[in-house]
Amino acid sequence: MNPETPKHLNTFEGVVREVKRPLAMHQYPDDLRTVLVMGFTDQMIEHHEATLLLIRSGKVGSAFALARSIFESAYRGLWVNFCAEHAELKQFEKDDKLPIKFNDMALAIDQKYNGDGFFEDFKNRAWPALCSDTHTGMLQLGRRFNEHKVEPTCTDGQIYQVTTTMTTCIIMLAGRFLAVQNHAECKDIDALVTAYGPLAESGGSDPGVVYGA
Secondary structure: OOOHHHHHHHHHHHHHHHHHHHHOOOOOOOOHHHHHHHHHHHHHHHHHHHHHHHHHOOOHHHHHHOHHHHHHHHHHHHHHHHOOOHHHHHHHHHHOOOOOOHHHHHHHHHHHOOOOOHHHHHHHHHHHHHHHHHOOOHHHHHOOEEOOEEOOOOOHHHHHHHHHHHHHHHHHHHHHHHHHOOOOOHHHHHHHHHHHOHHHHOOOOOOOOOOOO
16 A cells, blocks of 8 residues: 555545534434435445444455445435435335435436436446445455465455445535525535546546546
């Protein structure tokens, strides 16, 4: 791990702290929609904190395996936050299964949030790599070997990609949640995407600079 990578991890740890601060400032209603989104957000933050601990301990493969859960929770949370009908939320509560396919969820999120294809593109670029890491596919397996030696070979660039993607997911959901709750701090959280998310990587123009792109 080069000297810049720990600085990067510290930066993204600080970004998530900045997200948690406005979330903790308010009282929220206890309706099902709000409770579900808060649950998704809290679980994502816990996974993010665990991922940083694992990377700092040299357990990068295990850290990467958590990335898909953060990504999927962001899309679930965004859909529940503003797209789902109340009957669909009740069905989820009863069956523990969302009544919509992931591809359709991305399309619905783009439509409701005026994403102009961002969320579908984000999903298409990141999802195959996320699944490979979670299910011990060829991407995960390929990083277990250094020529003929069984030893991890993950690069600093790969760490940067994964942690950027995970952090972006948390920023997106937290910002849209606060917006639906009519809290002005949503603008401060939205600004973090430009500063630290994939848009920062491209000077603010290309949302495609994400894990798996």
